[in-house]
Amino acid sequence: MPFTIRWARVISSLANWRGLLTSLALGLLIGCSPTKLLQPGQNLLSKIKLEGVKQANEERLEALYQQKPNSKFPLPKLGIYQFGTLFYDSVRIRREINKDQRKFDAKIQAARPDSVKVGKLLTKREQHVQRHQLALDKGNAIMRIGEAPVVYDTARTRATVQQIGVFLKSQGFFRSHVLATDTVEDRQVTVTLHVTEGKPFTYERLDYDIADSAVAHLVLTNQATSLLHLHDRYNEEVIGQERSRIETLLKNSGYYDFRSQYITLEADTSYTPGTVRLRTFIANPGPNEPHQIYTIRNVNFLTDAGVTRFGVTRDTIVRDSVRYLAYKHRFSTKVLDRKLAVRPGQLYNIQNTILTQRQLADLDIFRFNTVSYRRVRTGEGDTTSRQLDAFINASPTKKYQETTELGGTYVSGKPGPFANVRLKIRNVFGGAESLELGLRAGFEGQYNRLNGQSVLTTQLGANASLILPQFLVPWRANRYLTRYNPKTRLNGTYTYVKRPEYTRTNLEGTYDYIWQRSAYHQYVLTPVDLSLVNARNIARYFQRQLDSLALTGSPLIRSFTQQFVPSMNATSLYNSNDFNQTRDARYYRLFVEIGGLTRSLYQGLLNDRNIQVYNFARLAIDYRRYIKLAPQSFFVYRFNGGVAHALSTTTVDRYDPEKQETVKLQQYIIPYDKYFFAGGASSVRAWRPRRLGPGGYATKYNVEQDGQSVLVRNYNVEQPGEVLLEGNLEYRFPVYSFIKGAVFTDFGNVWSLQKNEFRKGAEFQINQFYKQFAVGSGIGIRLDFTFLILRLDIATKVYDPTAEGSNWVLRKFSLRTGNPNNINQDAPTAFNLGIGYPF
Numbered sequence: 001m002p003f004t005i006r007w008a009r010v011i012s013s014l015a016n017w018r019g020l021l022t023s024l025a026l027g028l029l030i031g032c033s034p035t036k037l038l039q040p041g042q043n044l045l046s047k048i049k050l051e052g053v054k055q056a057n058e059e060r061l062e063a064l065y066q067q068k069p070n071s072k073f074p075l076p077k078l079g080i081y082q083f084g085t086l087f088y089d090s091v092r093i094r095r096e097i098n099k100d101q102r103k104f105d106a107k108i109q110a111a112r113p114d115s116v117k118v119g120k121l122l123t124k125r126e127q128h129v130q131r132h133q134l135a136l137d138k139g140n141a142i143m144r145i146g147e148a149p150v151v152y153d154t155a156r157t158r159a160t161v162q163q164i165g166v167f168l169k170s171q172g173f174f175r176s177h178v179l180a181t182d183t184v185e186d187r188q189v190t191v192t193l194h195v196t197e198g199k200p201f202t203y204e205r206l207d208y209d210i211a212d213s214a215v216a217h218l219v220l221t222n223q224a225t226s227l228l229h230l231h232d233r234y235n236e237e238v239i240g241q242e243r244s245r246i247e248t249l250l251k252n253s254g255y256y257d258f259r260s261q262y263i264t265l266e267a268d269t270s271y272t273p274g275t276v277r278l279r280t281f282i283a284n285p286g287p288n289e290p291h292q293i294y295t296i297r298n299v300n301f302l303t304d305a306g307v308t309r310f311g312v313t314r315d316t317i318v319r320d321s322v323r324y325l326a327y328k329h330r331f332s333t334k335v336l337d338r339k340l341a342v343r344p345g346q347l348y349n350i351q352n353t354i355l356t357q358r359q360l361a362d363l364d365i366f367r368f369n370t371v372s373y374r375r376v377r378t379g380e381g382d383t384t385s386r387q388l389d390a391f392i393n394a395s396p397t398k399k400y401q402e403t404t405e406l407g408g409t410y411v412s413g414k415p416g417p418f419a420n421v422r423l424k425i426r427n428v429f430g431g432a433e434s435l436e437l438g439l440r441a442g443f444e445g446q447y448n449r450l451n452g453q454s455v456l457t458t459q460l461g462a463n464a465s466l467i468l469p470q471f472l473v474p475w476r477a478n479r480y481l482t483r484y485n486p487k488t489r490l491n492g493t494y495t496y497v498k499r500p501e502y503t504r505t506n507l508e509g510t511y512d513y514i515w516q517r518s519a520y521h522q523y524v525l526t527p528v529d530l531s532l533v534n535a536r537n538i539a540r541y542f543q544r545q546l547d548s549l550a551l552t553g554s555p556l557i558r559s560f561t562q563q564f565v566p567s568m569n570a571t572s573l574y575n576s577n578d579f580n581q582t583r584d585a586r587y588y589r590l591f592v593e594i595g596g597l598t599r600s601l602y603q604g605l606l607n608d609r610n611i612q613v614y615n616f617a618r619l620a621i622d623y624r625r626y627i628k629l630a631p632q633s634f635f636v637y638r639f640n641g642g643v644a645h646a647l648s649t650t651t652v653d654r655y656d657p658e659k660q661e662t663v664k665l666q667q668y669i670i671p672y673d674k675y676f677f678a679g680g681a682s683s684v685r686a687w688r689p690r691r692l693g694p695g696g697y698a699t700k701y702n703v704e705q706d707g708q709s710v711l712v713r714n715y716n717v718e719q720p721g722e723v724l725l726e727g728n729l730e731y732r733f734p735v736y737s738f739i740k741g742a743v744f745t746d747f748g749n750v751w752s753l754q755k756n757e758f759r760k761g762a763e764f765q766i767n768q769f770y771k772q773f774a775v776g777s778g779i780g781i782r783l784d785f786t787f788l789i790l791r792l793d794i795a796t797k798v799y800d801p802t803a804e805g806s807n808w809v810l811r812k813f814s815l816r817t818g819n820p821n822n823i824n825q826d827a828p829t830a831f832n833l834g835i836g837y838p839f
Contacts, residue, residue, distance in 0.1 A: 034078050035187040037085065037149045045069050045152040046188035052195035056171060061195075064163040066156035070147045074733055074743055081146030084139055093136045100128045145736040152189040157182065164193065172200040172234030172276075174269065200233045204275035210282040212290045215250065219282070222249055234276045239265050246282070254293035254347035256373065256388060257285070294348045297376055297387040298323065299340065303331055305393035321345075330396065331365060332431040335469055338482045339363065342371060342390050355483060358519075360394060362485045363432045363469055369394040399426050414445025414454045434467040458498040465491040471513055484515040501542035502560055504535045524571040529595075531567075532611075533671075535560035553756035554699070555720055559672035562611045567595030569618075577626055580786060581837055584628035591620040595674070596647070616670035618644040620724075624839055632734040638839050640683075642724045645753055646670050668754060675720030676750050678774075681832035682839055684726060684746040685795035686776025688830060693719040693750040695772045696761030698802040713804075721750025723764045725773075728839060735781075742780035744793070747773045749801065761801075775799040776830075782837070793832040 035044055045067055050058060070078040104125035111117040138144055161178045168176040175198035182191045206228055210216035227242045247260040264281040271277035284290060302314075303326045314325040319333045321344045339359040341352035353371045360369045369392065376387040405420040418441065425435040443456040471481065472488040489512040497504045511528040538546075538560055546557040570592050577585035596615030603613055620642035627635045646668035680689030699719070700711040726748020735741045749772050751764035761772070778795030800809045812828050832838075 045150040049192045077147035084142030170236040205277045251350040256294040256348045301392040366394040367397040416443040418442030436465040460496040463493040487514040503537040531565040533563040552758040569593035587624035589622040593618040615647040638728040676724035690718045694762040696801040722753040723751040740782040772801040796829045
């Protein structure tokens with residue numbers, strides 16, 4: 001049972017850390033030179049310069065360095081290591097090792113002849129000795145966070161020169177030269193690598209010499225897909241990829257026995273100066289022995305691989321010439337048959353083999369599946385009939401899967417527990433369907449402004465989702481669509497929130513079509529998305545606040561009315577990264593939604609029940625780029641934007657508390673949940689969630705002070721916008737073991753598309769919006785446990801477009817979090833705790 005803990009606030013004192021931080025800073029800044037860590041005759045490698053590279057890839061060349069200087073950014077690793085040496089005593093560590101060995105030897109002697117106790121003591125002794133030995137060999141914990149000084153080695157420099165020379169020639173720079181020079185100053189060495197590339201060799205002729213005429217015809221017919229082109233630069237990596245392409249091409253055309261070893265590419269540089277004649281040879285398996293094409297004779301699908309019942313024979317069902325075997329047929333053969341790209345009578349095809357495995361895995365009813373082939377033997381010895389029997393073995397996974405999350409929050413002085421329970425039932429009706437049920441309940445502290453006390457708010461929810469492994473349409477779906485892993489999802493969600501100010505419920509149902517264009521690219525089409533929102537038991541003081549905000553143009557009041565929100569939407573999602581974000585990857589999400597187009601059909605009926613319907617259009621774009629700088633270092637940037645607007649005006653009633661009357665207004669209104677918000681742990685992190693913006697407008701309200709009405713800033717109001725523009729820049733780097741660090745800068749804001757005299761600065765204007773970007777910067781620590789990533793980001797405001805006086809607020813930097821119960825007080829620094837990366 002996974003167990004997670006979520007904190008809503010961090011309230012802790014940093015005083016206990018000041019001494020350590022001060023000592024560390026002094027240790028990094030003391031006058032002790034890092035060269036004092038060197039032995040006599042040793043020099044420190046300080047810098048490597050690469051000169052003369054114009055066409056080759058500099059990053060690839062730098063990766064070939066056999067020695068690299070100590071890392072200085074974002075942490076001075078050598079300085080940290082040197083600071084750790086102040087606490088390092090190898091003599092003491094050896095004494096500890098000897099002491100532990102004597103202690104455990106005595107315990108082991110006393111425990112004999114009990115072999116169990118002796119075994120445990122031997123294990124403990126080994127653990128203690130290994131821990132001390134690690135400190136003896138690699139230093140204490142502080143030294144291991146840093147880096148030992150890189151002692152300059154001329155032999156490694158020569159090896160670097162050799163490696164770069166080999167790489168350049170593999171890239172077509174046959175006349176390249178590499179020379180290394182080094183200079184020493186104060187026992188610190190600067191190495192300069194002088195590269196002379198020369199003119200790269202290019203392909204002048206691409207010839208083929210293929211013994212098998214059938215293979216030659218296939219390869220030449222598909223020459224348009226070749227990775228090699230005339231006048232391209234010679235590149236051995238591309239040549240290797242071309243060998244793989246030809247092998248795959250032949251394996252997809254029935255050549256079951258074909259291997260890349262039959263392919264040889266020979267380069268001749270004597271043809272014309274500065275050019276290469278590249279010849280592709282494809283040999284036969286033997287003299288006068290052509291390559292054989294294989295056809296699939298039978299397909300056998302074992303749906304309960306790994307299950308054994310002695311004395312019982314598996315039952316066989318034949319569908320579309322495929323034999324399905326199982327002790328008990330639990331899965332619909334009709335559904336399974338749609339997922340098979342390997343069919344009797346087809347030529348052997350490796351692409352269909354991989355596609356079959358992927359589509360069966362996507363069903364989520366098998367723990368694993370394999371597709372293997374066996375040659376069909378004739379009755380005359382070992383000769384084959386050029387036929388294959390395909391065997392598909394699949395092992396069923398558990399029918400029921402339960403997940404429970406328990407945790408707690410601490411807000412406004414109140415500890416609040418929460419629990420999430422999810423149940424997944426596979427193969428519900430025998431057709432590989434998946435039913436997912438979820439319940440969640442939580443309590444969270446909140447400050448009650450009426451009585452000045454903290455109370456617990458209640459949040460309850462439930463959801464049910466049925467996923468079908470095909471498109472649910474009134475016509476028969478084509479088998480061709482199966483390769484896109486089509487799914488139909490019916491989902492229902494209910495949410496209940498009870499707070500001192502109000503009680504709010506939301507009932508939502510969606511009907512989705514989901515399919516995969518590739519392993520990284522997914523589409524979702526939702527023709528039906530229905531939501532019913534109802535707010536009741538609204539406190540009088542909160543209703544007055546909503547009415548006051550509504551007069552200034554704030555749409556917050558719409559979140560606390562009865563609404564029916566019908567819409568349709570589509571999503572295109574591409575993500576080439578993995579869960580732990582360890583790849584050089586891209587991510588983009590395009591979302592389009594249109595709602596309320598049919599409101600004229602039922603608006604009158606719903607008006608009688610005081611239920612509002614709004615029509616609107618919404619577009620959102622999220623793009624992310626993950627650039628891998630080193631095995632565990634990344635530079636990540638993100639752009640997130642969107643626009644939403646009503647398609648027509650709506651007549652609404654507004655109560656004016658000053659005039660004490662209700663007036664009718666024509667406004668462009670969209671449902672509150674369709675607005676955009678900025679600020680929070682995955683947005684501009686220096687601002688509280690949903691509290692940034694809009695534009696340069698600051699929400700204020702009237703209070704009575706000394707008998708006069710005074711405008712006071714309100715920092716606790718959500719700030720919705722119809723336009724969102726925000727971006728993030730983040731550098732991620734390893735610190736020590738599973739501890740990762742980050743430095744980041746966020747910028748962005750939301751704006752309104754409608755002009756309002758009471759909200760000056762909130763409207764999006766071409767000549768002003770770029771001046772209203774809020775900017776925040778900070779640092780982060782991530783605990784990467786592979787299966788779970790815990791994140792703490794500390795961000796401070798740099799530029800606040802709504803600040804009074806100077807907008808550059810970095811000079812007001814402070815680690816105070818402010819009083820969350822005081823709506824008139826803001827914190828210059830925000831602490832964000834979360835699970836997973838922010839983006």
